[in-house]
Amino acid sequence: MHIIHSAPAAAVADWREQLRTVISDGASLLRELDLHPEQVGLSEAACRDFPLKVPRAFVRRMRRGDPQDPLLRQVLASAGELAQAPGFGPDPTGEVGGANPRAGIIHKYRGRLLLVVASGCAVNCRYCFRRHFPYADNRNSRREWQQALDYVREDSSISEVILSGGDPLVAEDDHLAALCADIAAIAHVKRLRIHSRLPIVLPDRVTPALLDALNPPGLQSVMVVHCNHANELDDAVAQAFRRIRERDMTLLNQAVLLAGVNDSEDALAELSEALFERGALPYYLHLLDRVQGAAHFEVDEQRAQRLHAAITARLPGYLVPRLVREIAGEPAKSGIPPLPPLA
Numbered sequence: 001m002h003i004i005h006s007a008p009a010a011a012v013a014d015w016r017e018q019l020r021t022v023i024s025d026g027a028s029l030l031r032e033l034d035l036h037p038e039q040v041g042l043s044e045a046a047c048r049d050f051p052l053k054v055p056r057a058f059v060r061r062m063r064r065g066d067p068q069d070p071l072l073r074q075v076l077a078s079a080g081e082l083a084q085a086p087g088f089g090p091d092p093t094g095e096v097g098g099a100n101p102r103a104g105i106i107h108k109y110r111g112r113l114l115l116v117v118a119s120g121c122a123v124n125c126r127y128c129f130r131r132h133f134p135y136a137d138n139r140n141s142r143r144e145w146q147q148a149l150d151y152v153r154e155d156s157s158i159s160e161v162i163l164s165g166g167d168p169l170v171a172e173d174d175h176l177a178a179l180c181a182d183i184a185a186i187a188h189v190k191r192l193r194i195h196s197r198l199p200i201v202l203p204d205r206v207t208p209a210l211l212d213a214l215n216p217p218g219l220q221s222v223m224v225v226h227c228n229h230a231n232e233l234d235d236a237v238a239q240a241f242r243r244i245r246e247r248d249m250t251l252l253n254q255a256v257l258l259a260g261v262n263d264s265e266d267a268l269a270e271l272s273e274a275l276f277e278r279g280a281l282p283y284y285l286h287l288l289d290r291v292q293g294a295a296h297f298e299v300d301e302q303r304a305q306r307l308h309a310a311i312t313a314r315l316p317g318y319l320v321p322r323l324v325r326e327i328a329g330e331p332a333k334s335g336i337p338p339l340p341p342l343a
């Protein structure tokens with residue numbers, strides 16, 4: 001009997017151990033990849049603002065010796081981050097002001113409310129729109145959780161609660177289980193959505209205990225993962241997707257359009273195909289939020305429209321993500337209208 005019970009415990013210890021032993025300095029990362037700092041523009045100064053952080057499971061999918069690797073580019077603290085660019089600021093999506101009515105809540109859109117469940121992530125994506133978010137003011141104790149849940153209880157127009165962060169899946173299973181059970185007990189909430197990059201960057205996080213926590217009776221659960229390039233999808237991720245789908249969860253992906261990572265017709269088409277092969281549907285393709293330090297990732301809107309038109313012409317409709325931009329104060333994410341593809 002003891003042997004049976006020790007198996008899930010070992011798996012849980014493993015994801016925590018992987019989270020504790022993420023790579024957090026550029027020199028070690030580059031050593032793993034047989035690269036030199038000057039080949040990639042590594043910047044220690046950029047790390048001081050927003051530390052370098054990447055799980056080894058993600059590093060293993062990077063190509064050795066390739067300074068242009070699309071996965072490396074997403075996590076490497078580079079000198080480009082120090083440039084000041086006009087129009088790029090600390091809070092491009094307007095989350096710090098009026099949309100943040102109580103600690104840990106972002107209520108911007110009708111019927112949906114976002115809970116900031118955890119302050120950290122397993123990976124620090126250099127283009128992240130929350131790299132300057134005041135997480136310290138949004139770290140909730142259990143008592144504050146009840147106040148956030150009271151807000152949901154009091155507003156019967158809220159039919160969907162979105163767990164976000166940071167990355168909500170860095171929280172412990174028992175915490176998530178208690179929170180999800182409390183949400184399931186609110187009659188007007190029908191759906192629970194989880195926005196997480198962990199199934200991609202640290203797929204061992206997707207344990208049976210986690211999936212139990214995220215699927216309380218009475219709620220439909222939707223998992224929205226964040227993958228930007230087909231190379232991010234290895235066998236371990238495919239297995240994590242399978243475990244999610246075995247619970248009848250809807251599995252969607254959001255990606256960010258990033259210069260030097262996925263800003264080509266082929267990269268975007270291959271991403272959609274690779275996601276679908278593993279059971280996930282593309283949902284959103286975000287234009288970059290204009291966050292300070294990320295200007296070197298920007299793809300201008302007209303090119304974005306043309307790339308989107310090109311994949312629309314090439315793929316079945318269900319494999320074409322919606323091209324959107326977040327505009328502070330707008331009632332929903334704003335769709336970007338298509339342009340004709342370049343001949």
Ligand SMILES: *Cc1c(COP(=O)(O)O)cnc(C)c1O
Pocket residue numbers: 106107108109112113114162332333
């Ligand atoms: C994206 C987002 C949502 C969800 O929007 P959908 O269009 O339903 O995907 C909700 N709240 C916030 C703050 C968001 O940024």
Ligand code: SF4
Pocket residue numbers: 120121122123124125128129130165166167197226
């Ligand atoms: S996982 Fe998501 S929230 Fe965390 S740094 Fe990356 S993009 Fe930002």
